[in-house]
Amino acid sequence: MTVEQRIKNILDNHPIVLFMKGTPEMPQCGFSARACAVLTKLNVPYFSVNVLEDQEIREGIKVYGNWPTIPQLYVRGQLIGGSDIMLEMYQSGELQALLKKELPSNS
Amino acid sequence: MLTIEMKPYKNETMNSELIKEKILGLLPEALVEIKDLTGTQNHWEVSIISSQFEGLPRIQRHKLILDLFSDELKTGIIHALSLKLSAPSEARKSMVPNN
Numbered sequence: 001m002t003v004e005q006r007i008k009n010i011l012d013n014h015p016i017v018l019f020m021k022g023t024p025e026m027p028q029c030g031f032s033a034r035a036c037a038v039l040t041k042l043n044v045p046y047f048s049v050n051v052l053e054d055q056e057i058r059e060g061i062k063v064y065g066n067w068p069t070i071p072q073l074y075v076r077g078q079l080i081g082g083s084d085i086m087l088e089m090y091q092s093g094e095l096q097a098l099l100k101k102e103l104p105s106n107s
Numbered sequence: 108m109l110t111i112e113m114k115p116y117k118n119e120t121m122n123s124e125l126i127k128e129k130i131l132g133l134l135p136e137a138l139v140e141i142k143d144l145t146g147t148q149n150h151w152e153v154s155i156i157s158s159q160f161e162g163l164p165r166i167q168r169h170k171l172i173l174d175l176f177s178d179e180l181k182t183g184i185i186h187a188l189s190l191k192l193s194a195p196s197e198a199r200k201s202m203v204p205n206n
Contacts (some may be wrong), residue, residue: 031187068173068180069188081166084190104119 003060011057015102019061020071021052026053031083037070038083038090044099069086075099120148121184129175134159138198149184154191163193168192 001009009012016039022028024036039046051058062068064104073080075098080086089095095103123141130139130153137157144150153172158170172190179185 029187033188066170068177079166081169083168084166 003056004064007057007060007064008083009045010049015076016044016046016099017074018046018048018071019057019074020050020076021050023050024048029070031069032071033088035073035083038086038095039073042096044102062089075102087091116150121151121179122148123151124137126151126153126176130155133171133175144187144189149186151185151187151193152189154193156193156195156198158195160192161196163194165192 011106018035018039020027020032020035022032023042027033034045036048044046049057050059051061056068061072064070065074065103067079067082069082071083073086074083080089080095080098086095089098123143126141134155134157137155137159138188139153142152142154144152155172157170158184163171167188169192171193173180173188176188177187180188
């Protein structure tokens with residue numbers, strides 16, 4: 001399976017995917033930690049991929065969405081952006097609106 | 108048309124002048140503010156106000172600037188590049204100094 005198919009597989013099976021350095025419990029980079037914090041604050045379930053443990057995906061994801069840095073947030077297969085954009089969208093409320101469908105029904 | 112001949116990077120790090128030069132090469136009228144986040148000249152925060160961003164979705168703005176530094180990002184000369192990109196009409200809100 002090519003790295004592109006691997007990525008597509010992940011995106012097809014999870015509505016919200018965060019490609020990051022480390023894990024939500026142990027982020028290995030400030031920007032990845034910030035991205036996790038935003039999603040945790042929104043109480044949104046997400047699937048994280050630790051690119052530090054998968055060199056093929058680490059490089060492949062940059063080509064896949066033509067975005068050269070990590071972390072990267074994908075929602076329903078669409079690249080949203082890195083931690084800067086996530087923060088901007090969180091502050092403007094756009095991220096909440098975008099993720100509303102994914103939020104647990106009680107919130 | 109003035110073409111900026113890309114000088115090979117003698118030293119391994121960028122400095123804010125080089126970053127500003129590259130941005131102004133693409134967005135001559137832009138207001139550019141550059142912060143070295145860690146003092147190691149490879150973690151940068153760059154704020155840009157440019158009329159070119161007017162009406163451009165966030166992800167396109169970021170891609171425009173990230174493409175400009177794709178070599179430096181690939182080689183790791185720039186390890187982290189945090190971007191605050193706004194159009195003049197939005198600038199008043201986002202450029203309020205926080206210190």
